[in-house]
Amino acid sequence: MAEINSKIPKGPLPQKWTEYKAHTNLVNPANKRRIEIIVVGTGLAGASAAASLAELGFKVKNYCYQDSPRRAHSIAAQGGINAAKNYQNDGDSVYRLFYDTIKGGDYRAREANVHRLAEVSNSIIDQCVAQGVPFAREYGGLLDNRSFGGAQVSRTFYARGQTGQQLLLGAYSALSRQVKKGNVELFARHEMLDVVLVEGRARGIIVRNLITGAIERHAAHAVVLATGGYGNVFFLSTNAMGSNATAIWKAHKRGAFFGNPCFTQIHPTCIPVHGDFQSKLTLMSESLRNDGRIWVPKKKEDAEKIRHGKLLPTQIAEEDRDYYLERRYPAFGNLVPRDVASRAAKERCDAGFGVGETGLAVYLDFSDSINRLGKGVIESRYGNLFQMYEKIVDENPYKTPMMIYPAVHYTMGGLWVDYELMTTVPGLFAIGEANFSDHGANRLGASALMQGLADGYFVLPYTIQNYLSDQIRVPKFSPDLPEFVQTEKEATDRLNRLMNVKGSKTVDHFHKRLGLIMWDNVGMGRNEAGLKKAIVEIAKLREEFWKDVKIPGTNNEINPELEKAGRVADFLELGELMARDALNRNESCGGHFREEYQTPEGEALRNDEEFKYAAAWEYTGENSEPKLNREALEYEFVEVKQRNYK
Amino acid sequence: MNHWSSKGEDPVAFDHDCREGICGACSMYINGHPHGPDKAVTTCQLHMRKFKDGETIVIEPWRARPFPVLKDLIVDRTAFDKIIQAGGYISVNTGGIPDANAIPVPKVNADLSMDAAACIGCGACVAACKNASAMLFVSAKVSQFALLPQGRAEAAERVQAMVAEMDKQGFGNCTNTGACEAECPKEISISNIARMNREFLSARVCAPKIKEQTGGGI
Known part of the structure; x- marks a missing residue:
């Protein structure tokens, strides 16, 4: 079975990424042309990764459930994107951005990842300006900044209240350029239903064509999930209506560990x-x-x-x-x-x-x-x-x-990934909000855009090559291998099962009830009794859902109710894991507030002795409890302290 | 919609996602207006308080030949993606970029560029136009880049490639009725069309003609 190895490079913190890049294995241009990569999702992380990988010469297939890649929910981010440019001469630096992010995450993120994020932050701004992103400017023609929470410097770049839109359109334009060149094949209105493993490695995906309802098999040398967060477990959230956890949840059930599922940002x-x-x-x-x-x-x-x-x-x-x-x-x-x-x-x-x-x-x-x-x-x-x-x-x-x-609003938790952004399934990568990596127990404002683009433009294009460098002799995969046929059959069976329930209540009815259980018990304040109750109630609701959900229409046409039903069925499983994780974590940290653990002033009280680790949950089967694996978090370069904003 | 599905009937299918007026997925013609009677909103931001009690509301999909209806109120707007793919970008690869402050951009230009870049690509302009013209959409993208020094290097090629693709996709011509500007949920100005026409003309007159090619970008 998979094991936890974060693969953090040795050496002093500021040199880790430089050293990694200097020594990692690369794929030569002639071989890149022969290697195919699937990228699921076209938000900031997905579009930037798909474009950058295609520019390098890989053959990329890019998927989204929306009608156009430009509609991914990154588009709705408003405020801005952080970078350690120190244009304001107010004392900012790579170290300070790193430190603020580690502290803001309440010391539950990996030092090496966060430092890398701060390092590449400046390149993101350069890249976006070159793409024609119309950031706000001063009268002298230089870039303007504003302040965001958790920082005492002004390091946030913005384009009015539509920064996410402008950054996404920048990535979308880079992606469109590669589509035109024939390096990216685009599949809009396609939803990923499962990941296909061949001999233990991720080699493809099963998707549903949302127009015809056809189930399709797509093969590649590696699979990248950039499918965003799972805030819609709560029914009411700031996520888009279609934002869902299906891709990462199915990956979890195929062996990818789930990191810190209870870390939710309210x-x-x-x-x-x-x-x-x-x-x-x-x-x-x-x-x-x-x-x-x-x-x-x-x-x-x-x-x-x-x-x-x-x-x-x-x-x-x-x-x-x-x-x-x-x-x-x-x-x-x-x-x-x-x-x-x-x-x-x-x-x-x-x-x-x-x-x-x-x-x-x-x-x-x-x-x-x-x-x-x-x-x-x-x-x-x-x-x-x-x-x-x-x-x-x-x-x-x-x-x-x-x-x-x-x-x-946002989920810090997600698929557990190592320093190379690879999950515990070889060849399966997770980037952006879909992974758990950089924000610890709480994300600072204007850092989601930074992380999504950092992963897609500047991290994954290096780290994925280390994996692919020994795959160059592997010929193109046929989607007719028995593993593909079997996984497709499982996806089809599940859709048929949903259609055949023919119950009496709508999908939204169940989703709303799940949302209430989650908000009341796994929301802003959590306690042991509430979490135990939630685990029981979610299991009951899940059973009821599979007996009584009503889905009109058929599965070989555009059927929004069927799409929703598949997503809610997955939320009904993921919600339980979130409650289990919150119950296990007997401390308060960042957005995870256990009412039993607070200071006399009502601040979050961490327990570093017992919980200074990232929880990596392992799926063990439908009727068995998930297994907890721990990645110990070592803080060599910052002193772990009680957060203080007084 | 819930009412229909709880009765077991197939609900009317429509595109929607962010519900904040920014993703551009909604596409409904309501009482004779794209995105309904209210000004500067998308369908998802239109509230029932804008209608009278008991009023009959007429809802139609976008109607334009380049946007074929897929089901009920859902149309296919891939034609917009094709226009962007034809040249709606600045040709830079990831990495190796000079510092973001290396080239100052006059604030007034940056602001005008942002005004144009606010387009959400919903297609209301096309739906509103009696010619099904996509000039407002295309000119917004052309203007965003034309106003920035970073976009000038390939401005002539860009405008020609995008206009050619717009024609190829079957969008009609502009006859300056101004319906697009009036109905645009993001209030994109028709002056962008004037700017695009100027860019197009100067590209044709002054710049070398776009190379004879079909693939390979601009």
Whole structure:
């Protein structure tokens, strides 16, 4: 069976990546032409990897479930991308970005990976500018920066509130260029259903053509999963409707270990839930915390009057407002990391100071900044975000404070990968949000874009060659091998099983119920009793799903309900693993907050003695409990401390 | 939709994904307007409060020959991808790039470039146009790069290749009705079309003709 070997290069931290690149095995240009690589996903990680590998000369096949690669959910990232350029002369450096990321992740990420990420961050900005990404600029023509949570420097590059869109379109344009050259074959509206292993190595995938419903076999020398995160386990999240875990979950069931599944990021600034028919939540960029101040009423009676519509926030006097982040964390104020800001909002709302109709909201107020800088400046910085808020809530945030509440946004957990971004299945790689690697127990703002592009442009193109260098004699694979036929049959059988349930309840019915179990028990606050309850309830719900789900239509046409059903069936398994991981981790760290483990001030209390490791879960079969493997985390270059943002 | 599927009927299929107005997947003609009657929103951002109680709402797919209907309200917009593949990029490989601040870009140009780059590729402009012209979409991409020094090196080849592909895909010509700009959920300006026409003309008159080739990029 697979074993844990993180393959971290020897030597001093700043030299590890340089040394690795100097000594890794490469594939010569003539051989590259003969090697095929499958990349699943066309977001920042997938598109950048597919384009870069094709530029090197590999033959790439690239898949996405959307109608065009440009629609991957990276497109929705708003705020920005970090890099250690130090253009602002404010004391930034590769080491500081590395340190902030390790600390922000609450000392649960691998030092060597994070340092590499910080090292390549600067090249990403250079690359994007060369591709024509229209980053924000100063009047002198040079690039502008803004601040994000968890940092005391301004290192975030941005393109209005649409940074993800612009970076993704940059990667998409590089990908399109390779499609035109014939180096990338594109498969839009194709969803991966399973990975195919031949003699223990990943050699292909089974996909469903979402237009015809046909099940297809595709073979290659290596498979790269860039399929994003699994926040939609919670039903309500900021993810796109189609974002799903099927690719990584199926890979897990074929032998890839799952790293830290319980590490979920609950983003503090989202538009609050407003009704039972809501299908997703909308993020308001963290960049808003640069100029917005977060508060709730100081007096409970004021909060109550606001909830009943008898008082407006603008009528609350300055001295009756509790700017609780500035009060609790004077050093970082409104720019504390996301996990800290989210928990602080929950604490105030649970204590009865929340606003909005449900009492589950806090204010994000721009009146000070508007008075100081003028409405025009705020509009130029956040115009599209203010517009989006107004469209959804029907209130004008220039006049009345925004209401926000935390929502599920990102998953730090994902497939366990080694330093080369390879999973425990040889030849199967995972990049971007789909892997577990760089963010530890909490991701800092503007670091997801950085990691996705780092993996795709600058890390995988090197590390995958080390694997492929001894594959050059392996001839092109036939998708008619028995392993392909068998895996295809299993995928087809599963779809038929789903169609044949012919029950009485919709897919969404089950998804919503799963989401509630997850949010109540595996959400912002977790405890032993709740997690044990969740494990039992999810198993029951899963059983009910397979007996009573109703899917209209057939499986040989466009059938969105069938697509959803397959994804929810996988969420119903993954949700249980998340609860098990959270139950096992008897400590609080980053976004994982176990109520039993907190300091007297209510901060997360780690237990480094017992839990300074990455959990790598191994699938052991349908009716048996998963096995926990541990990757010990060694901190040679930073001192492990209690995080302090005061 | 849930109502239909709970009754066991096949729900109406439609494209949608991010539900934040940025992925560009939604594509519905609602009461005679792409993305409905509200200004500067996509279908997913259109709220029922914009309609009267009991009002009949008419929903159609995008209608344009280059966007064939796949099922119900879902259309195939691969033609847009083909236009980008024809030249909607700056030809740089990964790595070996000079520092991002090596070439200053006037802020006004960077901002205009960003205005154009905000296009989400939904196809509302095509659906709104009586000629099914894709000029707003193509000109937004041409303008984004034409306004930046990084994009100037191959500007002449780019505009010609993209326009040629646009014609090949069967999109109609622009007759300046302005419907595209009026219906664009991202309010992309029609002045981009003027800029593209200028780029195209100067490429034809001043720059050497695009090499006779079918594959191999620009």
